[in-house]
Amino acid sequence: MNTPLRRLSLVVALLFALLLGSATWVQFVDAGDLRDDPRNSRTLLAELGRDRGPITAATGEVLAESVPAEGPIAYRRTYPGDPSAATWAHVTGFYSVVYGATGVEDALGSLLAGTADELFYRRLSDLVTGREPSGASVELTLQPEVQEAAAAALGDQRGAVVALEPSTGRVLAMVSSPSYDPGELASLDTEEVRQAYARLLEDDTDPLVNRAVAGDLYPPGSVFKLVTAAAALETGDYTPQSVLPGPAELPLPLTTISLPNVSGEACGPGDEVSLADALRISCNTAFGSLGLTLPDGAVADEAAELGFGRALQVPLRVTPSTYPEDLDEPQRALAAIGQGSVRVTPLQVAMVSAAIANDGVLMAPQMVASVNAEDLSVVDAPEPRELGRAMSEDTAAALTQMMELVVQDGTGTAAQISGVDVAGKSGTAEVGDTDGDGSPEDPHAWFTAFAPAQDPQVAVAVVVENGGDAGSEASGGRTAAPIARQVVEAVIGR
Amino acid sequence: MAVVTQHAARSRRGTELLLLVLAVGVAVLAYGMVGLGVDGEWSAGLPQYGGGLAALALVVHGVLRWRAPYADPVLLPVAVALNGLGLAVIHRLDLAEGSAQAPRQLLWSAIGVVAATAVVVALRDHRLLRRYTFVAMAASLVLLLLPLLPVLGRTINGARIWIGVGPLSFQPGEIAKITLAVFFAGYLVTARDTLSLAGRRVLGLRLPRGRDLGPILVAWAGSVGVLVLQRDLGTSLLFFGLFVAVLYLATERVSWIAIGLVLFAGGAYVAYQLFGHVQQRVSGWLDPFDPEVYDRAAGGSYQLVQGLFGLANGGLTGTGLGRGRPDIVPFANSDFVLASLGEELGLAGLFAVLALYLVLVERGLRTAIGVRDGFGKLLAGGLAFTVALQCFVVAGGVLRVIPLTGLTMPFLAAGGSSLLTNWIIIGLLLRISDAARRPAPTPAPAPPGPATSETQIVRTV
Numbered sequence: 032m033n034t035p036l037r038r039l040s041l042v043v044a045l046l047f048a049l050l051l052g053s054a055t056w057v058q059f060v061d062a063g064d065l066r067d068d069p070r071n072s073r074t075l076l077a078e079l080g081r082d083r084g085p086i087t088a089a090t091g092e093v094l095a096e097s098v099p100a101e102g103p104i105a106y107r108r109t110y111p112g113d114p115s116a117a118t119w120a121h122v123t124g125f126y127s128v129v130y131g132a133t134g135v136e137d138a139l140g141s142l143l144a145g146t147a148d149e150l151f152y153r154r155l156s157d158l159v160t161g162r163e164p165s166g167a168s169v170e171l172t173l174q175p176e177v178q179e180a181a182a183a184a185l186g187d188q189r190g191a192v193v194a195l196e197p198s199t200g201r202v203l204a205m206v207s208s209p210s211y212d213p214g215e216l217a218s219l220d221t222e223e224v225r226q227a228y229a230r231l232l233e234d235d236t237d238p239l240v241n242r243a244v245a246g247d248l249y250p251p252g253s254v255f256k257l258v259t260a261a262a263a264l265e266t267g268d269y270t271p272q273s274v275l276p277g278p279a280e281l282p283l284p285l286t287t288i289s290l291p292n293v294s295g296e297a298c299g300p301g302d303e304v305s306l307a308d309a310l311r312i313s314c315n316t317a318f319g320s321l322g323l324t325l326p327d328g329a330v331a332d333e334a335a336e337l338g339f340g341r342a343l344q345v346p347l348r349v350t351p352s353t354y355p356e357d358l359d360e361p362q363r364a365l366a367a368i369g370q371g372s373v374r375v376t377p378l379q380v381a382m383v384s385a386a387i388a389n390d391g392v393l394m395a396p397q398m399v400a401s402v403n404a405e406d407l408s409v410v411d412a413p414e415p416r417e418l419g420r421a422m423s424e425d426t427a428a429a430l431t432q433m434m435e436l437v438v439q440d441g442t443g444t445a446a447q448i449s450g451v452d453v454a455g456k457s458g459t460a461e462v463g464d465t466d467g468d469g470s471p472e473d474p475h476a477w478f479t480a481f482a483p484a485q486d487p488q489v490a491v492a493v494v495v496e497n498g499g500d501a502g503s504e505a506s507g508g509r510t511a512a513p514i515a516r517q518v519v520e521a522v523i524g525r
Numbered sequence: 526m527a528v529v530t531q532h533a534a535r536s537r538r539g540t541e542l543l544l545l546v547l548a549v550g551v552a553v554l555a556y557g558m559v560g561l562g563v564d565g566e567w568s569a570g571l572p573q574y575g576g577g578l579a580a581l582a583l584v585v586h587g588v589l590r591w592r593a594p595y596a597d598p599v600l601l602p603v604a605v606a607l608n609g610l611g612l613a614v615i616h617r618l619d620l621a622e623g624s625a626q627a628p629r630q631l632l633w634s635a636i637g638v639v640a641a642t643a644v645v646v647a648l649r650d651h652r653l654l655r656r657y658t659f660v661a662m663a664a665s666l667v668l669l670l671l672p673l674l675p676v677l678g679r680t681i682n683g684a685r686i687w688i689g690v691g692p693l694s695f696q697p698g699e700i701a702k703i704t705l706a707v708f709f710a711g712y713l714v715t716a717r718d719t720l721s722l723a724g725r726r727v728l729g730l731r732l733p734r735g736r737d738l739g740p741i742l743v744a745w746a747g748s749v750g751v752l753v754l755q756r757d758l759g760t761s762l763l764f765f766g767l768f769v770a771v772l773y774l775a776t777e778r779v780s781w782i783a784i785g786l787v788l789f790a791g792g793a794y795v796a797y798q799l800f801g802h803v804q805q806r807v808s809g810w811l812d813p814f815d816p817e818v819y820d821r822a823a824g825g826s827y828q829l830v831q832g833l834f835g836l837a838n839g840g841l842t843g844t845g846l847g848r849g850r851p852d853i854v855p856f857a858n859s860d861f862v863l864a865s866l867g868e869e870l871g872l873a874g875l876f877a878v879l880a881l882y883l884v885l886v887e888r889g890l891r892t893a894i895g896v897r898d899g900f901g902k903l904l905a906g907g908l909a910f911t912v913a914l915q916c917f918v919v920a921g922g923v924l925r926v927i928p929l930t931g932l933t934m935p936f937l938a939a940g941g942s943s944l945l946t947n948w949i950i951i952g953l954l955l956r957i958s959d960a961a962r963r964p965a966p967t968p969a970p971a972p973p974g975p976a977t978s979e980t981q982i983v984r985t986v
Contacts, residue, residue, distance in 0.1 A: 032774055032775070032893075032899060032903070033894050034777060035773055035774045036893050036902065036906055037894070039770060039773070039774065039890060039906065039910060040886075040887055040890040040891075043887065043890070043913040044883065044887075046914075046917045047879060047882070047883045047916075049917075049921070049926055050879055050917065050920045050921060050924060051876060051879060053924040053925065053926045054867065054872060054875050054920075054924055055872060057833055057836045057837060057924055058836050058837060058841065058871065058872040058875070059840070059841060059872055061837065062836075062837040062840055063837075064837075065833055065834055065836075065838075066834075066837050066838060068834065070830065071834040071837070071838070072834075072850075072853065073835065073838045073849070073850050073853065076850055077838070
């Protein structure tokens, strides 16, 4: 009987080898995926057990912090943002036991939690000294008064506002409306969190979506004419005084339809208009014809240089704006005035103005001023970074003058500030019938601006969805320009 | 011609004592560190716990010196280490859940150790058990049927395998593991010749005669009965596996294993078709991450998946005792004690514990090889294999090698019946290993006569 006993012991050894193998699979090979499974509450519980670092605005105002809590979880996340947590909700994001994290809470999650590789040596010393490790604090570049002004100006209209510092790319304000209360989702009562989340998710206005960088992309409408104008000036064949055809309607080749002006009238005497005037009054037919006559790819290249198609992390993930490829002639004409299938984020529009304001150099947008360890030593302080030159200095100067005319005597007069030269451009983007009820929706109202024109401190982009309170009567100049003006005033008056 | 070297037989009791010190030391340290991890202070009751465990170990050790000096020196320390680690993990979950299972478990450890000691003291020769072959069979039947009685039986978590008197509950099926092992060994050591020699050869396998199939069919029917009547997958699988293994040991015939596997596969298939809870276990095993399976209110894969999450969070070195969240997993101190251990002690700790089990089983099988009588071989081999199979079924369930069943890890998991049974198994293995390692008595000078002639009939075993 000894032979079968020996065989049996071999079988037993094999069975155990199988167990060791599967244990290795679960705890080592597959462990990463298992840890990342959203149903694995341990990862979050472990982080919640730690003192997560705070998120502060540029002035030190606390936007998110962990406070000691009663019960099994040591800390609770609170959002004391002013005037309300909702003003800052899309910036901070939320940090939930049930649904994970969004916004900066997510993008800089490992630094806030103290588990990032950058903090490795500090953790090592915590291990040796037996100190409870705590997360790094994150200071943002956003200015409370600018953020509050933007939120107040937008009110409860759906839309977004982004303000940048042109010379550095620092984000001064980022507002998305409607918003929500992140504190509700950070509650330790999971049932409460589930209900709140379900309610926000079912809301047709998508309050959880950060429209400034990550919503459904918007058609830019006439603010895109800045890109077309830049492309034209960059060819060297055009100056602001170049004369363009500006009829009441531009017949589109290959089709039976034509592209009309909003006013229904010609843009100038003799159906002609200068490039500068075309921008000032937002002449569709002049820019449509530019789209037809500019060399193939000129507008696409200019758009790419201004950041279209780039996947940025600011550190929030930004949905890349798109300029369509392989256009036929009528599509090029439509794209040149920002219709057709051109799609943008409000941040992208602000970047266009910022590049023009910064003598043609595009800076990488950045929301983080510095990351500090608990002992106040600086872990990371992002330096301003150039994304590249989007246009020559001459082009930028010419465009600046043209945009000043828009505000002085064009479609953007509502953005005027006494004593300050504001450069701007309006847009009213047709959106078609998006809800499928047979009639087109009200257009989106856009405005982008920078000021002061000769020493730009802020570049801003505003979008108000479906015309906001003004509905079908809305236009970029009437609806969005006053919001942009209030944001600029908040920066300049600071 | 083989050269036989005679070693002086050594009792190795000193080695055992040293290993016991190590085992108790590791377990006590683990128990104390649970408190450090949770509260930052050494666990309360550490002296009582450490003293209790050490006393239990020393009692068995002393009895072995007295009554079984040649018993295997590794079995006892491994059992003490596993029992002690189990107590530490149970204490850790007590702290998390506010329960008080650890003192109960310590009490049952003491009862188990007393039982093992009683086995070693009262049973002077394991061969005596062979006389009770059919008593053991009858006892097995009674033990298995007890939970089905109307007043005594209790259904807990869907399985009717408990009996209860007042606040006490017990799983008689655990003890049946031992009585069945005795019965199988006693029956098969007698029947092995007919079962192994008669029959036709088909495709290289010697198939048994039809009438010899009787016993395996009875065993199969019995384990299916357990499955149907008590809804207990694990025990059913365990009994059948035990029977097939002992049958193979007795007959050395691979065909029995083949027949056993076919019968098992058939039974499993029919059970899958007939019983919802079997289907749930299988789907929970195949697609545990499917939201539908995961969220199923009863019989879903929530427990398994949470166990896997715990193990994954433990990683290579674990979170440290008291630093994980094993309490998230349902039944973390019994069915899923391995997940708790793997979370806080990591892959390294899990490997160490599995290695302890492997050592325990292989020492049991080594005992079976060393002992001289067929009954002892079958009994030791059967008992050791039961422990191995139970480990595989439980750990395999937790680690998603096979579908989850309702068994618990020997020694580690909270549960009195299981602890008592496994200590009795250790007692039996110690007793048999003493017989296996005891030096053969110096043969008395042979009396002159026919005994010295060349015509002795020698039967090797």
